[in-house]
Every structure is written in C-alpha cells, then in structure tokens.
Amino acid sequence: MVAEKGTDSNKAEKLDVLRSTQTVIHKALGKLGYSDEVYELLKEPIRMMTVKIPVRMDDGTVKVFTGYRAQHNDAVGPTKGGIRFHPNVTEKEVKALSIWMSLKCGIVDLPYGGGKGGIVCDPRDMSFGELERLSRGYVRAISQIVGPTKDIPAPDVFTNSQIMAWMMDEYSRIDEFNSPGFITGKPLVLGGSHGRESATAKGVTICIREAAKKKGINLEGARVVVQGFGNAGSFLSKFMHDAGAKVVGISDAYGGLYDPDGLDIDYLLDRRDSFGTVTKLFNDTITNKELLELDCDILVPAAIENQITEENAHNIRASIVVEAANGPTTLEATRILSERGILLVPDVLASAGGVTVSYFEWVQNNQGYYWTEEEVEEKLEKVMVKSFDNIYQTSQTRRVDMRLAAYMVGVRKMAEASRFRGWI
Numbered sequence: 001m002v003a004e005k006g007t008d009s010n011k012a013e014k015l016d017v018l019r020s021t022q023t024v025i026h027k028a029l030g031k032l033g034y035s036d037e038v039y040e041l042l043k044e045p046i047r048m049m050t051v052k053i054p055v056r057m058d059d060g061t062v063k064v065f066t067g068y069r070a071q072h073n074d075a076v077g078p079t080k081g082g083i084r085f086h087p088n089v090t091e092k093e094v095k096a097l098s099i100w101m102s103l104k105c106g107i108v109d110l111p112y113g114g115g116k117g118g119i120v121c122d123p124r125d126m127s128f129g130e131l132e133r134l135s136r137g138y139v140r141a142i143s144q145i146v147g148p149t150k151d152i153p154a155p156d157v158f159t160n161s162q163i164m165a166w167m168m169d170e171y172s173r174i175d176e177f178n179s180p181g182f183i184t185g186k187p188l189v190l191g192g193s194h195g196r197e198s199a200t201a202k203g204v205t206i207c208i209r210e211a212a213k214k215k216g217i218n219l220e221g222a223r224v225v226v227q228g229f230g231n232a233g234s235f236l237s238k239f240m241h242d243a244g245a246k247v248v249g250i251s252d253a254y255g256g257l258y259d260p261d262g263l264d265i266d267y268l269l270d271r272r273d274s275f276g277t278v279t280k281l282f283n284d285t286i287t288n289k290e291l292l293e294l295d296c297d298i299l300v301p302a303a304i305e306n307q308i309t310e311e312n313a314h315n316i317r318a319s320i321v322v323e324a325a326n327g328p329t330t331l332e333a334t335r336i337l338s339e340r341g342i343l344l345v346p347d348v349l350a351s352a353g354g355v356t357v358s359y360f361e362w363v364q365n366n367q368g369y370y371w372t373e374e375e376v377e378e379k380l381e382k383v384m385v386k387s388f389d390n391i392y393q394t395s396q397t398r399r400v401d402m403r404l405a406a407y408m409v410g411v412r413k414m415a416e417a418s419r420f421r422g423w424i
C-alpha cells in the first residue's frame with residue numbers, strides 16, 4: 001500500500017507544482033489501494049523532449065529558444081495537451097502540466113493520456129513573422145514524437161488558433177499529407193470545431209453553476225471575480241455576465257479592475273488585446289493580490305499557477321473558488337480553504353471543457369463530418385455535469401476534498417490501462 005506523505009515546510013517546495021501534484025497522486029493512489037510501483041510509473045512523464053529552436057529574428061540575428069514536450073502516460077491512448085508560450089516556462093512546469101492533462105482526460109473519460117508543451121519566450125515582444133518561424137521550428141523539432149495517433153497538441157497560455165494553424169501546416173508538410181487531426185484549437189476553416197474557443201470557459205461555467213447549487217448561491221446577482229482576461233477568463237466573464245451575475249473584478253498580467261456595481265464586460269472584451277491585456281488602458285487599477293482578496297461570492301483564478309497560497313488563503317472572501325487556470329492554488333492553500341468551508345472546484349475538473357471539445361474536434365477531423373455549435377455544446381454539457389457529479393459524490397462518500405476526489409477519479413483509468421497492458 002502507498003503510505004501518505006507528510007507536508008514539507010520549505011516554501012519553494014510548496015510552490016513546486018510538480019512536487020505538489022506528485023503528493024496528491026500519491027495520496028489518491030493510496031486511497032484507491034494501488035501499490036508503490038504504480039506511483040513510480042505515474043509520478044513523472046514517460047517521455048520528455050527538450051529542444052533548441054533557432055529562429056531568424058526580424059533584425060537578421062538568430063535567437064535560440066528552448067522548448068519542451070512532455071508525454072505523461074500513453075496507456076489509455078495518444079497523449080493530448082496544449083502548448084504554452086511564456087517566459088516563465090520550465091521543464092518541471094511542463095511535466096506537471098502533462099500530469100494534469102492525464103488526470104483531466106481520466107475525469108472526463110477521453111481515450112487519451114496527458115501531454116503538454118512549452119517554449120520559453122515572450123510572444124508579446126515578438127513580431128507575427130518571428131512567431132510563425134518559432135511555431136514552425138518547434139513542430140520540426142518535436143515531429144518525431146507527435147502526430148494524430150501519438151500526441152495531439154492544442155492552445156494554452158499565449159498561443160491561439162493562428163499558431164495552431166501554422167503548426168498544422170508545418171506538420172502536414174513533414175507528413176506529406178493534410179493532417180488536421182495533428183492539432184486542435186484550429187480556425188474553423190482548417191477543421192477547427194465550433195465551440196472550442198469558448199469551451200474551457202463553458203466548462204468552468206457549468207462547474208460554477210453546479211457548485212453554486214450545492215452552496216445555495218443564486219447566480220443571478222452573485223458577485224464574481226475573475227483573475228486573467230485571456231481565452232478562459234474573458235469568455236468566462238462574459239458567460240457569468242450573461243447569466244445575470246455581477247462581475248465585480250477582473251485582471252490581467254499588469255493589474256486588476258474593480259467595480260462593486262459590476263464591470264462593463266462587453267466594453268472590456270471589445271478593448272482587450274490578443275494576449276488578454278486590458279487594464280493598461282485604465283489609471284484606476286488594483287493589484288492582482290488585492291483582486292484575489294476582494295469581497296465576492298465566486299472567485300475564478302484563470303491565469304497562472306500558485307496564486308492562492310498559504311499567505312493569502314486566509315484572506316479569500318469567496319464562498320466558492322473554481323480553478324479555470326492550471327495549478328492556481330497550492331496544497332497548503334487547498335487545505336486552508338477546505339477548513340474554512342470554501343468549496344474549491346479543482347483545475348483538473350473545472351478546466352476540462354477545453355480538452356473535451358478538443359477531443360470532439362479530433363473526432364470530427366477523423367470522421368470528416370462536422371457538428372453544429374448546438375451539438376457540441378449539448379455534448380459538453382453532459383460530460384461536465386456527469387464529471388462534476390462523480391467527483392462531488394466521491395468527495396462526499398470518501399470524505400476528502402474535491403481535489404483529492406478528482407485525482408482519485410482521474411488517476412484510476414490510466415492506472416487500470418497500465419495494469420491491463422502489463423506495465424505494472
């Protein structure tokens with residue numbers, strides 16, 4: 001049997017997302033009765049590629065970028081997960097992100113394992129041409145280990161449908177075949193799916209609705225704060241606004257905006273740039289730290305990791321925290337929120353709408369027959385409600401928090417698939 005691990009006092013270790021996800025995987029496997037051998041297999045990706053990507057910059061110089069692709073576990077099927085372009089990308093982060101993808105795919109029951117990629121770069125400082133050359137260079141560098149039946153990438157932080165289009169085109173050249181199923185999150189005209197752009201936020205919205213029912217909170221008039229105004233955060237703000245909630249705070253990498261009477265979300269959506277930046281247009285801003293501690297009913301971190309920590313968890317004033325971002329809450333903070341009776345819907349459940357509709361996109365690419373937006377939304381709704389119920393019930397019956405319950409549900413499928421394959 002797997003023994004439960006104690007907490008570590010070192011602050012850096014508490015912010016180490018790989019270490020903290022390993023801690024919860026270890027606990028989840030222990031609760032399910034799996035052996036330490038299973039943990040040894042699942043604690044790290046089975047494959048990790050580091051690549052150097054030389055890119056001719058617009059000024060004629062060559063800059064060499066570092067990129068990663070992690071494939072966590074492919075017992076269930078091909079691996080799947082986004083590609084992040086961000087200056088703070090690290091090998092450890094990409095590994096953790098690939099494990100979270102495996103858990104998400106297990107939770108929403110997709111025929112995939114988890115993968116994730118990242119490039120250390122700041123696309124906000126790069127031209128369109130430089131970004132295209134970087135995107136194509138990355139695909140050439142990882143082409144041996146990816147493909148429509150091996151590992152299927154998608155968008156994540158600071159990547160979008162245009163970048164997916166360049167990557168698909170580059171892979172199709174290498175493969176000498178039009179390969180729309182190589183990547184998801186593509187533009188509609190290149191085999192993208194209706195509903196993929198807003199899918200992550202739709203999934204989060206469904207989780208908020210279900211969590212609000214459990215807490216007896218009426219969404220009409222509920223005060224919502226959203227950290228991050230990119231793909232996940234901006235659509236989410238819109239959906240909350242349309243549902244009658246009052247979005248009182250939003251933020252981006254440069255700061256936050258607050259209005260207790262509710263922000264004008266349509267105006268902000270109109271003014272945000274393609275990197276989800278909008279606050280630079282305003283003088284009267286608050287910090288991201290202040291934003292997270294605002295008085296509200298529902299708090300949605302939708303930006304980056306390690307935002308709710310033991311330092312601010314006691315000051316969170318929301319009744320429900322729904323993680324649209326990957327890894328926004330540390331384990332210590334998870335414990336504090338849970339002790340304070342705050343319902344936390346974890347990332348691996350709340351943000352799984354994105355990969356669910358990515359799966360729909362891949363299925364449509366494979367069958368060559370495309371669904372309407374209504375069909376996609378109906379299927380997503382069913383998947384998310386079922387997954388939420390399953391995890392909520394698990395947390396109640398096993399008397400564990402929603403994060404541990406989600407890991408227990410998410411890890412089981414890959415552990416079983418690995419066992420049937422005779423790996424463990």
Ligand SMILES: NC(=O)C1=CN([C@@H]2O[C@H](COP(=O)(O)OP(=O)(O)OC[C@H]3O[C@@H](n4cnc5c(N)ncnc54)[C@H](O)[C@@H]3O)[C@@H](O)[C@H]2O)C=CC1
Nearest residue numbers: 157158200228229230231232252253276303325326351354
């Ligand atoms: N796009 C997708 O389909 C999915 C995204 N996610 C997760 O959701 C989160 C957001 O992703 P996207 O919306 O796709 O990215 P995005 O690139 O569209 O937007 C990111 C947003 O976060 C803000 N941000 C960046 N650094 C920040 C910081 N230090 N403090 C506060 N805000 C900061 C940016 O200004 C921007 O508003 C990430 O954790 C991502 O992994 C999870 C599942 C699927």
Ligand SMILES: O=C(O)CCC(=O)C(=O)O
Nearest residue numbers: 081082154156354355358
């Ligand atoms: O759409 C996908 O395949 C992956 C989305 C993703 O990277 C994530 O859920 O973190």
